[in-house]
Amino acid sequence: MTTDRAATADSARTAFGWGLLCVLSGNMLIDALEVSVAVVALPSIGSDLGLSRTALGWVVSGFALGFGGSLLLAGRVVELLGRRRVYLAALLVFAVASLLGGLATNGPLLIGGRFVKGVCAALTAPTGLAIIAAAYPAGPARDKAVSVYSLFGAGGFSAGLLLSGLLTEVSWRWTFLFPAPVALALFLFGLRLIPGRTPGERAAAPVGALPAGVSERYDLPGAVTSVGALLALAWALTRGPGAGWADPLTVTGLLLAAALGAAFAHIERAAPRPLIRTRLLADRPLVRSAAGAAALNGSYLGFLFVVTLDLQEAGNWPPLRTGAALLPAALPLAVTVATDFSARLVGRYGTARLIATGTWAPPAGYLWYLLAGDHPSYASATLPALLLVGLGFVFQFAALNAQAMSAVPDLDRGAAGGIYQTSVQLAGAVVTALVASLLGAGADDARHSALALVGVVGATGAAVALTGLLPPRRSRPTAVPEHREG
Incomplete structure (x- = not known):
């Protein structure tokens, strides 16, 4: 009888482990797909929405800017609010942003949705690896989980090129719509499978209960100035070739990027907990x-x-x-x-x-x-x-x-x-x-x-x-x- 109970418990743990890995790897896959899935669809998007080549560049760059610009702050958010809470919230927002992007009727709405999805990916991609490290014991089990997770990330770019081509044959909108139901399904399974606080994780602050020093805890000035500098730089660089590098708005954008970059460096040197x-x-x-x-x-x-x-x-x-x-x-x-x-x-x-x-x-x-x-x-x-x-x-x-x-x-x-x-x-x-x-x-x-x-x-x-x-x-x-x- 004891043996049967032990076997049942081991089977349940194995099923739970595989279920959790499917959720985390599935999300890693759609994060990786987002990098490449828009590439093949670009000409169709430009023709349908009347976007210039410069605007099409932002369709690709929007996701990367959201991802790269938010990574440093994302680590702090996860640390303070907890892995489970942030991961699930990011999955839900990712699904909504996918829906809005696929239904976009103009370039700014599509690019904005791509940026939001990049921010969500910054919250989930590294966090998934941290969840694996906490949920699987060191040794073969963890090594196997990390290998599967990494494989889905590396294979996602290749799969995105083919999937983009396949879906664009029907409509480019499906390249942005298809992650919505996938992310929603992962969210529903994640509610059951993603563990709460693990022994090595700091307790998350209750919603609405953060102390008055919230700006210092998150280093919001550092986050705002860093993202602002990146956006100003990217905007000025895309304007320069067409309007000219001596154009007043181009020069203003470059100067603004430099000023915000200098402000970020100063803030980080003085911050008690810099990003x-x-x-x-x-x-x-x-x-x-x-x-x-x-x-x-x-x-x-x-x-x-x-x-x-x-x-x-x-x-x-x-x-x-x-x-x-x-x-x-x-x-x-x-x-x-x-x-x-x-x-x-x-x-x-x-x-x-x-x-x-x-x-x-x-x-x-x-x-x-x-x-x-x-x-x-x-x-x-x-x-x-x-x-x-x-x-x-x-x-x-x-x-x-x-x-x-x-x-x-x-x-x-x-x-x-x-x-x-x-x-x-x-x-x-x-x-x-x-x-x-x-x-x-x-x-x-x-x-x-x-x-x-x-x-x-x-x-x-x-x-x-x-x-x-x-x-x-x-x-x-x-x-x-x-x-x-x-």
């Missing part, structure tokens, strides 16, 4: 990895923007064929994550050598595509370029992540991860917006300029990555006062 631990900015492996990953992601998304327009507008390719055509740049990474190949490479060869081995490939792909001219052949120009980009991700993705955390103390890993992911997302937002603005400026060499920008960003990331091969600086020995006797 960014400034000492981490002196961690060379972290900063180098964040810069390299930012350049890799930013140049990649900008490149996909150009290729999508080339295939559908110049080549008259249908959306589904376009989505399948873009897979060679994304699928290799998903496969290497699924087979744990990247992690084994890191373990065998180390991070610096792997990054240096793969860092040349994406810039080479961008250059190859640029030199192919205004009407590139898919077989001889687009496909080789996409394969080179995919090769770069296979060697660099896991290695950059590992290198970023290599010298960070356990206590600072969460904050360091926030800095790293923020850099990656914001680079994707800014570079894509600038590429779209260059294409929309109407200049004769607009496409050439956009691809040149992509290439420069990729090459800059390569140069930063190669510094990892340099020997570390030796710290000067501290002078010891000479001791003299009597």
Whole structure:
């Protein structure tokens, strides 16, 4: 009888564990899908809503700006209000924003919905990993859960390209509507499966019971100035190519971004609990990895923007064929994550050598595509370029992540991860917006300029990555006062 009860309890725990993992991984999948699902639908969106190429850039960048701009504050919100409460609320808002975005009748409403969904993703993506760490015991069970969770995240981008192509064949609106019922279902299952406060988690404050110092606890001034600086910078960069860099509004936007950035730095230095631990900015492996990953992601998304327009507008390719055509740049990474190949490479060869081995490939792909001219052949120009980009991700993705955390103390890993992911997302937002603005400026060499920008960003990331091969600086020995006797 006792044996039967124990077997029943083990079975219930196993079912609960798999159920929880399905909820968390399902949400990670739709978060990852959001990054790529809009790419293939862009020409159809522009035609239906009458959006310029510059505005289409914001459809992609809106999600990345919401994600990257909110990550630092998201960690604080989760810490103060609790994982379960924040995770479930973000899922519900994500579903509503998906519905509103799919029904949008104008660009601002669609872009606003994308921004809100990015904020929700910032609240759930890292929190899901924290829930896994708390809910599964250390060892094989947790390792397996993390692997499944990571696989859904890595495979989501590839799946998003195909899904976007498939749904856009019916209507581009379905690319934004389909996550709504999925997120709602995950919310309902999450109500039952996501655990409450775990032993390692701080008790959440009751709603409406936060003390008067709420602004200081959340560091709201830091959050507002950081997001404001990013939005002002992105707006000024997208305005510059069309209106001119000496245009008064462009200059005002750049000055506002600089002023808000300076205010953010001042606030963080004085804040009792800053959003960014400034000492981490002196961690060379972290900063180098964040810069390299930012350049890799930013140049990649900008490149996909150009290729999508080339295939559908110049080549008259249908959306589904376009989505399948873009897979060679994304699928290799998903496969290497699924087979744990990247992690084994890191373990065998180390991070610096792997990054240096793969860092040349994406810039080479961008250059190859640029030199192919205004009407590139898919077989001889687009496909080789996409394969080179995919090769770069296979060697660099896991290695950059590992290198970023290599010298960070356990206590600072969460904050360091926030800095790293923020850099990656914001680079994707800014570079894509600038590429779209260059294409929309109407200049004769607009496409050439956009691809040149992509290439420069990729090459800059390569140069930063190669510094990892340099020997570390030796710290000067501290002078010891000479001791003299009597």
